[in-house]
Amino acid sequence: MSEKEQAARAAAGTGQSGKSESGRPDMSVTIAGVTLKNPVMTASGTFGSGMEYSEFVDLNRLGAVVTKGVANVPWEGNPTPRVAEVYGGMLNAIGLQNPGIDVFIERDLAFLSQFDTKVIVNVCGHTEEEYLEVVERLWDQPADMLEINVSCPNVKQGAIQFGQDPKCLEDITAKIRRIAKQPVIMKLTPNVTDIAEMARAAEAGGADAVSLINTITGMKIDIEKRQFVLANKTGGLSGPAIRPVAVRMVWQAAQAVKIPIIGMGGIASAEDAVEFMLAGASAVAVGAMNFHDPYLTEKVIDGMEKYLVRHSIGAARELTGAVR
Amino acid sequence: MKKKTTMTVTDIRYLAEGICSMTLRYPEGEAPEEVKPGQFAGLYPNDADKLLPRPISICRWDPEKKELRFVFRVAGAGTASLAAQKAGDTVDMLGVLGNGYNTGRLAGKKVLLLGGGIGVPPMLELAAALSKEPGTEVTAVMGYRDSDMFLTEELGKYARLLVATEDGSAGTKGNVLDAVREHGVKAQAVCACGPMPMLRAVKRYAMEEEIPAYLSLEERMACGVGACLGCVTKTAKVDGHSHVRNARICTEGPVFGAEEVEIG
Numbered sequence A: 001m002s003e004k005e006q007a008a009r010a011a012a013g014t015g016q017s018g019k020s021e022s023g024r025p026d027m028s029v030t031i032a033g034v035t036l037k038n039p040v041m042t043a044s045g046t047f048g049s050g051m052e053y054s055e056f057v058d059l060n061r062l063g064a065v066v067t068k069g070v071a072n073v074p075w076e077g078n079p080t081p082r083v084a085e086v087y088g089g090m091l092n093a094i095g096l097q098n099p100g101i102d103v104f105i106e107r108d109l110a111f112l113s114q115f116d117t118k119v120i121v122n123v124c125g126h127t128e129e130e131y132l133e134v135v136e137r138l139w140d141q142p143a144d145m146l147e148i149n150v151s152c153p154n155v156k157q158g159a160i161q162f163g164q165d166p167k168c169l170e171d172i173t174a175k176i177r178r179i180a181k182q183p184v185i186m187k188l189t190p191n192v193t194d195i196a197e198m199a200r201a202a203e204a205g206g207a208d209a210v211s212l213i214n215t216i217t218g219m220k221i222d223i224e225k226r227q228f229v230l231a232n233k234t235g236g237l238s239g240p241a242i243r244p245v246a247v248r249m250v251w252q253a254a255q256a257v258k259i260p261i262i263g264m265g266g267i268a269s270a271e272d273a274v275e276f277m278l279a280g281a282s283a284v285a286v287g288a289m290n291f292h293d294p295y296l297t298e299k300v301i302d303g304m305e306k307y308l309v310r311h312s313i314g315a316a317r318e319l320t321g322a323v324r
Numbered sequence B: 001m002k003k004k005t006t007m008t009v010t011d012i013r014y015l016a017e018g019i020c021s022m023t024l025r026y027p028e029g030e031a032p033e034e035v036k037p038g039q040f041a042g043l044y045p046n047d048a049d050k051l052l053p054r055p056i057s058i059c060r061w062d063p064e065k066k067e068l069r070f071v072f073r074v075a076g077a078g079t080a081s082l083a084a085q086k087a088g089d090t091v092d093m094l095g096v097l098g099n100g101y102n103t104g105r106l107a108g109k110k111v112l113l114l115g116g117g118i119g120v121p122p123m124l125e126l127a128a129a130l131s132k133e134p135g136t137e138v139t140a141v142m143g144y145r146d147s148d149m150f151l152t153e154e155l156g157k158y159a160r161l162l163v164a165t166e167d168g169s170a171g172t173k174g175n176v177l178d179a180v181r182e183h184g185v186k187a188q189a190v191c192a193c194g195p196m197p198m199l200r201a202v203k204r205y206a207m208e209e210e211i212p213a214y215l216s217l218e219e220r221m222a223c224g225v226g227a228c229l230g231c232v233t234k235t236a237k238v239d240g241h242s243h244v245r246n247a248r249i250c251t252e253g254p255v256f257g258a259e260e261v262e263i264g
């Protein structure tokens, strides 16, 4: 603990760490040396490049904006229908449509760098070379961290193997870590038998953090038309329906590794975010529920602060892994 | 400015079998400055397990009363829940969304409005807007399944109205283009909303007639605001936002020039 923090703790007189001089809880968290003003991020692919939701949310208030997956060149993505609602959630098979790294840097990163928030760039690719090319292009760019999507269930070849085989995951993590200038977050897929093993593989490869969970592969059939609802047949399930699975996996990963964990999967309220933190997450991301409530990220931040006050907890980071 | 607003139901009733009309009033000071014909809103079912807004076209905008009217088909659980609301209830709404029709481009012309089934409602606001443009001659040709029609009386106030029914129980037997041909309607521009086969036929018709066509497209949506990339349509050229040949119907659309989109 820093001297400043100790002083703050003494001033607050709570006997707990972190409470700021104002008496308000300290919402900041530090992940791989990057300090976020609060633990609330956006989940990749559910918040565009931030631009789309900047009409609703003050981006300056967010802990970080995590951008939609970007590849070395533009990707067309999958045919439509790409989305379907299901009980308590939704399926998506966007297929990682993106404008490619050049446009992303010129337009989206330039836009985001006007805001006082951290920017985490989510990276996708079909092959090792494609991932590495994007990572390299980001060397001198205003990105605070990289999140590597080795787990997208909607892209036919490539990514899924990296994310589902521990050896491949460790390997690609090490290669990315070697050339990346920013801290590297490996985003884990829940579509595996043992999430702890995957978290350990990422850690062994040198990941600075892991984020989980990505979507769970699902399917919906229109029984009247007797056809798949999604053109891709399968899609990734997200939303409140997956939350208990995600909380369990965050907890298992937290038992397995020392690196920080960013937890996500169906967060719909501050209470849900707190649950992920208690399970072992150092930060959280709000995903599909942005579609239900475009103001949700700010509500989660405010609600988490209220929770800390209500429980006389001095700092958000004290929640991490508090339930064992 | 897009926002999610809690609206109050001021009127709700069925216009035909399974076709519900719902009017929602903005709270004081929340109404947008401008609502364009062809824009839509995302209506949230009052149902905890339903998360996504249902995209529904704006059928009427009353800037005095700050009321938006929607006319929708009860298609599934979400629209059923919306249709079950009563006057005085509240409905959360994300709006207003999409680009809408460029009425300036249509002003002073002979304009043909084509609506098929649940593509009829947005044509009412468009007809009303065009009726205020001097020198604009509007013919609205609306297609229904049968004589259980809706919005015909209101459309008749703003446009010359022709109808087509699939079973021939009212107007021309067949589709909207059959009615156009039967009546020898000639126009300098066409605006259409309806099922995809109809839009394809309208695109061909406009090419034959060498007139511009503006089509309102539909796709399953999640966010409604351009963030999820769920609702794309194939475009003829690389789209300025996506940098691939896909445009977001919720943001770049739902109204596209027929030549801009590849709808087959």
Ligand SMILES: Cc1cc2nc3c(=O)[nH]c(=O)nc-3n(C[C@H](O)[C@H](O)[C@H](O)COP(=O)(O)OP(=O)(O)OC[C@H]3O[C@@H](n4cnc5c(N)ncnc54)[C@H](O)[C@@H]3O)c2cc1C
Residues within 6 Å of the ligand: A084, A085, B040, B052, B053, B054, B055, B056, B057, B058, B071, B072, B073, B074, B075, B076, B077, B078, B079, B080, B118, B121, B122, B217, B218, B219, B220, B221, B254
């Ligand atoms: C821009 C736009 C404007 C529209 N305007 C109208 C209108 O004015 N009147 C009207 O009756 N209908 C309109 N629709 C179609 C309407 O959105 C769907 O009928 C409605 O969402 C069905 O919801 P549900 O829950 O009842 O059905 P379900 O089939 O149970 O819906 C499940 C999910 O699928 C989505 N969905 C289903 N069908 C469609 C569809 N055709 N287009 C987009 N999403 C769909 C729903 O939003 C929901 O997420 C419009 C669609 C779009 C894209």
Ligand SMILES: Cc1cc2nc3c(=O)[nH]c(=O)nc-3n(C[C@H](O)[C@H](O)[C@H](O)COP(=O)(O)O)c2cc1C
Residues within 6 Å of the ligand: A043, A044, A045, A046, A068, A069, A092, A094, A096, A122, A148, A149, A152, A187, A213, A214, A215, A237, A238, A239, A240, A242, A264, A265, A266, A267, A285, A286, A287, A288, A289, B222, B228
């Ligand atoms: C429409 C949509 C697009 C997504 N795109 C990406 C993506 O590009 N990269 C990625 O790593 N995850 C992507 N995800 C996964 C989310 O970031 C998140 O991990 C997952 O949806 C679980 O969280 P949620 O239930 O809160 O949405 C996407 C999810 C959705 C719903």
Ligand code: FES
Residues within 6 Å of the ligand: B220, B221, B222, B223, B224, B225, B226, B227, B228, B229, B230, B231, B232, B248, B249, B250, B251
């Ligand atoms: S519905 Fe999300 S981009 Fe159009």
